[in-house]
Amino acid sequence: xxxxxxxxxxxxxxxxxxxxxxxxxxxxxxxxxxxxxxxxxxxxxxxxxxxxxxxxxxxxxxxxxxxxxxxxxxxxxxxxxxxxxxxxxxxxxxxxxxxxxxxxxxxxxxx
Numbered sequence: 001x002x003x004x005x006x007x008x009x010x011x012x013x014x015x016x017x018x019x020x021x022x023x024x025x026x027x028x029x030x031x032x033x034x035x036x037x038x039x040x041x042x043x044x045x046x047x048x049x050x051x052x053x054x055x056x057x058x059x060x061x062x063x064x065x066x067x068x069x070x071x072x073x074x075x076x077x078x079x080x081x082x083x084x085x086x087x088x089x090x091x092x093x094x095x096x097x098x099x100x101x102x103x104x105x106x107x108x109x110x111x
Contacts, residue, residue, distance in 0.1 A: 004049075004065075005025050005026070005075075005079070006045045006061070006062035006065050006066060007023035007024055007045065007047075008023065008043065008044070008045050008046075009021045009022070009023055009034070009041065009044050009053075010023065010024050010029065011042065012034065012040075012042060015031075018035055019033070019034045019038070020032065021040070023046060023053070025079060026066065026075065026079050027079070028083050030048070030051075031051075032046070032051055032052065033051055034046075034053050035052075036052060036053060037055075039056070040053060044056055045057050045061075
């Protein structure tokens, strides 16, 4: 289903010059690219899409979301899906998040 399950950053490290983190999603820990959120710190919560942290949320919002998913019976399903997901395949062949989305590093001059 792919709901936006909040995860908590447990560790921050660099991998080939890219800012990465270990993010805990209810006991499922994944390596996640943190390049799009340069201000995120250990202990902060984030929403991740295909292995990239795309937004930072506060702890109260994260806990409320997790509680709601649990009450709706969706949390375990999403955590099972996360357990089976291999984010590394999303970015392992790319050297940076910029390249992964084909974003030019600088504008090209027209001749």
